[in-house]
Amino acid sequence: MRNPLSKLVVDMPPSGIRKFFDIVSEMKDAISLGVGEPDFDTPWHIREEGIYSLEKGRTIYTSNAGLKELKIEICNYLQRKYDLEYDYNKEVIVTVGGSEAIDIALRAMLEPGDEVLIPMPCYVSYHPCTVLAGGVPVVIELKGENDFKLTREQLLSSITDKTKILILAFPNNPTGAIMDYDDLKSIVDVIIEKDLVVISDEIYSELTYEKKHVSIASFSGMKERTIVINGFSKSYAMTGWRLGYAVGPNMIIEQMIKIHQFAIMCAPTNSQYSGIEALKNGDPDVEMMRDAYDKRRRFLLHALRNMGLECFEPYGAFYVFPCIKSMGMTSEEFATKLLQEEKVAVVPGTAFGDCGEGYLRISYAYSIENLKIALERIERFVARHRK
Amino acid sequence: MREKILTAIDKNSKISAADLAIMLGTTEEEIVTAIKQMEDETIICGYPTLINWDKVHCERVTALIELKVTPQRGLGFDKIAERIYQFNEVQSVYLMSGGFDLTVILEGKTMREVANFVSEKLAPMDAILSTATHFVLKKYKEHGLPLVQTKQDERMLITP
Numbered sequence: 001m002r003n004p005l006s007k008l009v010v011d012m013p014p015s016g017i018r019k020f021f022d023i024v025s026e027m028k029d030a031i032s033l034g035v036g037e038p039d040f041d042t043p044w045h046i047r048e049e050g051i052y053s054l055e056k057g058r059t060i061y062t063s064n065a066g067l068k069e070l071k072i073e074i075c076n077y078l079q080r081k082y083d084l085e086y087d088y089n090k091e092v093i094v095t096v097g098g099s100e101a102i103d104i105a106l107r108a109m110l111e112p113g114d115e116v117l118i119p120m121p122c123y124v125s126y127h128p129c130t131v132l133a134g135g136v137p138v139v140i141e142l143k144g145e146n147d148f149k150l151t152r153e154q155l156l157s158s159i160t161d162k163t164k165i166l167i168l169a170f171p172n173n174p175t176g177a178i179m180d181y182d183d184l185k186s187i188v189d190v191i192i193e194k195d196l197v198v199i200s201d202e203i204y205s206e207l208t209y210e211k212k213h214v215s216i217a218s219f220s221g222m223k224e225r226t227i228v229i230n231g232f233s234k235s236y237a238m239t240g241w242r243l244g245y246a247v248g249p250n251m252i253i254e255q256m257i258k259i260h261q262f263a264i265m266c267a268p269t270n271s272q273y274s275g276i277e278a279l280k281n282g283d284p285d286v287e288m289m290r291d292a293y294d295k296r297r298r299f300l301l302h303a304l305r306n307m308g309l310e311c312f313e314p315y316g317a318f319y320v321f322p323c324i325k326s327m328g329m330t331s332e333e334f335a336t337k338l339l340q341e342e343k344v345a346v347v348p349g350t351a352f353g354d355c356g357e358g359y360l361r362i363s364y365a366y367s368i369e370n371l372k373i374a375l376e377r378i379e380r381f382v383a384r385h386r387k
Numbered sequence: 388m389r390e391k392i393l394t395a396i397d398k399n400s401k402i403s404a405a406d407l408a409i410m411l412g413t414t415e416e417e418i419v420t421a422i423k424q425m426e427d428e429t430i431i432c433g434y435p436t437l438i439n440w441d442k443v444h445c446e447r448v449t450a451l452i453e454l455k456v457t458p459q460r461g462l463g464f465d466k467i468a469e470r471i472y473q474f475n476e477v478q479s480v481y482l483m484s485g486g487f488d489l490t491v492i493l494e495g496k497t498m499r500e501v502a503n504f505v506s507e508k509l510a511p512m513d514a515i516l517s518t519a520t521h522f523v524l525k526k527y528k529e530h531g532l533p534l535v536q537t538k539q540d541e542r543m544l545i546t547p
Contacts, residue, residue, distance in 0.1 A: 021545040034545040124547045173547075295395070295410035302409045345544055368406070 012131060015124045016351030020335065024345045031374045032345040036173060038237035038318070039365045040292075043285040046236060046278045053273035060269060064261040065253075066094025066245070067272045073279040074245055082205070082215040084228065090250040093257050094267045094275075098203045098231040098244035100260070103129045105199050105227045105246060106165070108255040110135035114164040119150045120353030121321075123173050123201070127353075138163070141355035144323060147312045148177035152186045159194050166196050168216060171204035174352045174361035175321040176297075176314020181214045188219045197252075198226045203244070204317040206235035206286050209294045211315050217248075224249050227256075232271075234317075235286050236278045241271040293318050296364040296371060303375045304362075307382045318365045321349065325358040327385055335360060337385070342377035388413065392421055393430070398531060400434045439534045441526070447494060449478075449523040450501045452509070454489040455516040464488060467514045476504055487519070498522065 024030055041047075065071065071088040078084040086092055095101040102125055106116070110133040118126045119140040130137045140158050142148045150168070170179040191198060198216055205213040217226040231244025244267075246256060260266075278285075297320070304311045304322045311322040324334050331348035338344050347363075349356025364371060391411050396402060404418040411418070425431045440447045454471075458464050464482050471491055472480045479492040491509070495501040501520070510518055526534050 015547065017545055017547045021543070024544045030544060032544040035542050036546045037542060039540065039542070291394075298412055299406065299410050347545060351547075368402075368410075 008131065012128050017124060017347060020347060020351060023336065024339060027339055027343060030339060030343045030345050031370065033362045033366060033374050034345045034347050035363050035365055037239040037365060038234065038289065039367065040237040040289055042236060042238050043282060045281060046274050049277035050270045050274040053270045058269055058273060062266045062269050062272055064266055065092065065257050066267060070094055070272050070276050073276050077279045078247065082213065083218050084215055086247045091253055092245060092247050093253055093260060094272060095244045095246060095260065096264055096267050097233060097242045098201060098229050099125055100264065101229040101244050101246040102126065102199065102201060104256045104259045106130055106133040106135065107259055108252055109165060109197060113162060115160060115162040117158055117163060117166045121174055121349055121356035122169050122352055124352065126167050139353065144312065148172065148175040149179050149183050150187060152190060155187050155190055163194065163196060165199060166191060167199045167201065169201040171208055171316020173204065173317050174319050174349065174356065176317045176319040178208055178211060178316040180211050184214060184216050184219065188222060192221050199229065200226055201229045203229065203231050204234050205230060207290055207293060207318060208316045209297060227252060232275055232278055236282050237289065241268065241274060243267055243271040243275050293364060296368060299368060300362065300364050300371060307379050309382065318363055320362050320364065321359050322362065323359055331357055331360060338378065338381050342381045344374050344377045389421055389425060392418060437530055437532060446496055448498050448501050450493045451521045451523065452491040452493060452505060453487040453519040454491060456488045456514045457516060459514065470512065474508065
């Protein structure tokens with residue numbers, strides 16, 4: 001039989017997370033601080049709406065771009081929270097999680113050889129999705145000394161004649177970094193001058209602490225060149241519902257809908273009905289969860305710093321990204337030994353890009369009680385191995 | 388800060404002042420002082436434990452009693468409420484709007500004990516016009532917390 005496989009796919013390395021997942025799965029009774037999803041259940045009123053939609057027999061396709069009422073609520077939400085104005089009819093697409101939106105946005109825009117700027121460390125899908133869409137990923141290595149923000153200088157020095165897209169993912173997974181108004185302002189004129197399109201993955205937009213999230217699309221001249229991606233997974237603890245969306249200029253959204261229509265048809269219908277309820281009545285839930293995360297964030301940060309691990313203050317998402325360079329181990333060594341000796345699973349920073357070397361992603365989507373037990377073990381480990 | 392502390396300890400009063408200080412981004416002293424002040428002002432009135440007595444082999448009966456009462460001149464309902472809540476068997480007393488006046492939640496060892504309390508202590512009080520006793524069959528949730536077994540973390544150990 002001939003080799004049926006695509007070389008492009010075969011050459012694509014599997015996610016670094018996957019590799020570590022396999023090691024962790026072997027270990028019995030490990031405590032994990034390795035997840036990238038909320039520990040809360042979806043709020044009951046949202047789940048109840050999903051059940052009701054099933055009871056009503058709403059088990060059919062919706063229009064490709066999504067339910068009209070949901071699209072309207074998405075626009076209301078973006079207006080209310082981030083001062084963004086979109087036409088529900090022309091500038092919105094409801095997707096199967098934010099991850100589908102990333103994929104189809106790239107596919108709708110990339111021509112072979114187009115360069116995509118990917119600031120790393122970052123979520124695992126931007127790089128492979130760019131490759132699959134025929135683009136060329138250009139990694140920008142974000143630095144700990146800049147609190148893992150993208151600087152104007154770094155952006156400028158990475159742009160070539162072939163650069164088409166910049167991916168921005170703040171609040172960031174895995175670092176927890178955010179880019180506030182001033183940080184974004186410093187790169188906006190470069191983006192406009194160099195005629196770049198931004199894919200802004202704002203899936204963690206509700207989870208910022210002490211500072212409010214600012215969308216780059218809200219800057220003058222940016223809306224027409226930005227695809228904003230958001231969703232329900234992190235803000236409403238709805239990861240399993242697979243519901244996200246993208247908003248942006250009609251010219252791009254229209255083409256994304258075309259791909260979506262052939263590959264997906266529509267996002268799950270009962271998830272869409274639940275999404276309407278989430279956007280209409282979910283603000284207090286978001287606030288409750290944000291408040292809980294914030295307490296854990298302070299707790300975790302305090303404990304890690306007390307152990308002598310250098311750790312910049314993350315203002316977003318639910319991760320801290322401590323530096324373990326002082327331990328004289330690579331990220332992977334540290335994570336593997338920690339798992340073997342103390343049965344605590346954290347994710348090596350390298351799973352999110354080579355420049356994550358020397359760092360760990362620790363998630364605080366866990367109860368304080370769980371965090372406490374895990375932190376005691378990490379502290380013991382650090383004390384034992386400190387040179 | 389007071390509201391933040393109260394929200395934090397509402398569901399878990401065992402949390403230490405040191406931990407609370409870290410979580411709320413303040414000092415332990417400030418937490419201790421604020422809690423002491425709130426105790427003095429009876430904003431914080433106690434630290435009971437939420438127990439699922441059904442799991443302990445120990446007979447207990449809870450009843451909810453609706454009372455219609457005659458308010459007293461100048462004292463309203465407070466005087467009669469006080470006469471009722473002084474009894475050790477009484478867990479809670481609320482003044483209600485609607486079809487009756489007071490809700491009394493009683494706890495006793497047996498149904499007979501509760502029945503006796505109602506017929507001998509409550510019903511004969513001058514101000515009490517009528518009583519309606521409802522026995523609790525099963526408790527599902529109290530103080531915002533479910534009494535049934537909490538579920539396991541089913542998330543995969545590592546996800547992106």
